[in-house]
Amino acid sequence: MRYNLPMIKSDRYIQGPDRRLSVAPMMDWTDRHCRHFHRHIAPDALLFTEMVTAEAVIHGDRDRLLGQAPEDLADGVPVALQLGGSDPGKLAEATRLAADFGYAEINLNVGCPSDRVQSGRFGACLMAEPALVADCVAAMAGETPLPVTVKCRIGIDDMDQESGLDSFVDAVEDAGVSTLYLHARKAWLQGLSPKENRDIPPLNYDRAARLAAARPQMQVILNGGLDTVDATLSQLPHFAGVMLGRAAYRTPMILAALAEAVFGRETPSRLDIASAMADYADRRTAEDVPLHSITRHMLGLYHGQRGARLWRRQLGEEARNRHDGGALIREVAGACEEMAAKIAA
Numbered sequence: 001m002r003y004n005l006p007m008i009k010s011d012r013y014i015q016g017p018d019r020r021l022s023v024a025p026m027m028d029w030t031d032r033h034c035r036h037f038h039r040h041i042a043p044d045a046l047l048f049t050e051m052v053t054a055e056a057v058i059h060g061d062r063d064r065l066l067g068q069a070p071e072d073l074a075d076g077v078p079v080a081l082q083l084g085g086s087d088p089g090k091l092a093e094a095t096r097l098a099a100d101f102g103y104a105e106i107n108l109n110v111g112c113p114s115d116r117v118q119s120g121r122f123g124a125c126l127m128a129e130p131a132l133v134a135d136c137v138a139a140m141a142g143e144t145p146l147p148v149t150v151k152c153r154i155g156i157d158d159m160d161q162e163s164g165l166d167s168f169v170d171a172v173e174d175a176g177v178s179t180l181y182l183h184a185r186k187a188w189l190q191g192l193s194p195k196e197n198r199d200i201p202p203l204n205y206d207r208a209a210r211l212a213a214a215r216p217q218m219q220v221i222l223n224g225g226l227d228t229v230d231a232t233l234s235q236l237p238h239f240a241g242v243m244l245g246r247a248a249y250r251t252p253m254i255l256a257a258l259a260e261a262v263f264g265r266e267t268p269s270r271l272d273i274a275s276a277m278a279d280y281a282d283r284r285t286a287e288d289v290p291l292h293s294i295t296r297h298m299l300g301l302y303h304g305q306r307g308a309r310l311w312r313r314q315l316g317e318e319a320r321n322r323h324d325g326g327a328l329i330r331e332v333a334g335a336c337e338e339m340a341a342k343i344a345a
Contacts, residue, residue, distance in 0.1 A: 015178055016147035017078035017104045019221055020236070020262050022046035022181075023255070024245035025082040025109070025151070033284070034297040036069045038248065039077055040276045042255035044263045046078050046241075051109045053122070054085035054094035066101040071280070078104040082151065084112070086121045086132060088139035096143040105179075106144060108137055110152040113187035113197040124187040127156045127164075130171035138175040151181035151223070154207050156189055161207050169211065169218075179219040181243055184208040198246075209238040229257045236262070251303045270301055274333035278326030285325045295319040295329065306343050307336030 023030065023038055025048035035047045052065050068079060081103040085091045095106050110133055112123035126133050133150070141148045150172050155161045169180065185201040192200055203225045212220035219240035226232045227247035232254075236242050248255050259265040281294050295315040302311040314332045322328045 016149075017046050017080075018044065019046050019179065019219060019241040021255070021258050022080075022221065022241060022243045023048060023248045024181075024223055024243050025049060025051050025080075025107070026245055026249060027051060027112075029249050029297070031293075031297075032067065032069045032072075033280075033289075033294045034249070035079060036072055036280055037273075037277055037294075037297050038252065038255060039072060040268065040273045041252050042259035042265070043077070044259055044265055045255060046080060046104070048080045048082055048107065049103075051082045051084045051112060052094075054083055054087065054090040057083070057094035057097055058090060062097060062101075066098055068102055069280075073102045076102075080105045080107050080149070082107040082109050083140075084109040084122045086126060086129075086136065088132075088135045091136050092139040092143045095140045095148075099144060103146065105147045105149055106140055107149045107151055107181070108133070108140065110150055111181075111183050111187065113153075113156075113189055113192070113194050124153055124156050125189055127152055127159065127168055127187075130168045133168070134171040134175035137172055137177050141176050147179060148177060149179040149181065150177050151183070153183045153185065153187045154204055155186045157186070159186070161186065161204065165207070165211065169215070173215070173218060178217070179221065179240075181221045181223055182208050182211065183224040184222060185224050205235060205238075209235075212239050227251075227254075229254060229261070232258060233261055249297070250300045252298075252300050253303070270305070271333055271337055273301060274298075274329055278329040278333075281326035281329055285323070290320075291322055291325075291328065292319040298329075302336050305336065305340065307339040310339070311336050 021042065023045055027050050030048055030050050038045065038047055056065055081098055083091060083094055083106060109123055110126045137148050137150060155164050184205050185203050187197050188201055208222055221241040221243050222235050222239045223243035226242055226244050232242050256267040260267050277298060281291055284294060285291055299312045299316055302308040311332055318328055
């Protein structure tokens with residue numbers, strides 16, 4: 001399907017990469033292998049790392065935590081690093097330490113509602129402390145020429161979605177933030193689990209759109225509940241961009257359809273994507289990366305297509321037992337294509 005989508009004017013791009021289409025940071029999902037997979041599907045999309053705490057960057061294995069796929073670094077593909085924390089000094093140090101890892105922007109997590117994140121005093125609970133968040137982003141910006149951005153909710157618990165969100169955005173904007181990724185639902189830190197917080201609090205796209213309209217000097221990127229091409233594109237004219245999360249992971253070809261609509265990028269075939277990932281698996285497994293670490297992110301590639309069940313089962317189960325690079329990916333993709341060809345005939 002072709003979409004007649006009005007182009008968002010370049011003056012909305014205040015600083016940094018093109019953010020019209022991005023993939024949200026997702027713990028245990030958006031690692032370097034996942035991002036390389038998404039890169040073959042939507043080369044122009046802005047991709048995010050998993051959230052990495054400032055403490056981990058300072059004290060941990062930075063090559064493991066911050067390293068990117070060599071191919072992506074060579075191509076200069078845009079990736080945003082998301083940091084978690086609430087200590088301005090530590091966030092500043094983590095930002096400085098990340099300088100040599102090739103990121104396009106640094107993002108502060110002010111949206112994650114998990115108990116573990118709250119106990120560390122970062123994530124969504126920081127929406128109650130806008131002055132502290134302002135101090136954090138100002139300290140981060142002092143250590144990098146890259147744009148420093150914020151990802152947050154429209155509120156938490158009993159915070160007023162109007163005045164509370166406005167006050168929070170005022171604080172971070174005064175600290176120099178010009179891009180806000182806005183998950184358009186509240187986070188209920190008391191009474192709901194992290195999983196429930198992804199679905200139960202109602203979406204409020206109208207509130208998000210009002211914020212974007214009232215602050216044309218900011219880029220407001222809409223996140224939350226965007227799971228079809230039509231629904232996503234219907235929101236895009238009201239915002240500087242859209243950010244997909246679980247839909248991009250579970251049904252990744254939605255990114256290809258959106259990239260075609262937004263960037264005019266021709267949609268790649270599933271076989272071409274699988275072949276590129278098989279080549280990637282050849283290189284990574286030669287470096288002792290387990291094949292399953294790569295294929296676990298690819299299970300949705302044939303979603304809705306003939307052979308989808310075979311694809312999921314083989315890549316999800318057999319990959320643990322194979323030690324011949326990307327051969328399994330090639331075999332199963334070939335089988336799926338044969339099944340589709342028989343139906344078409």
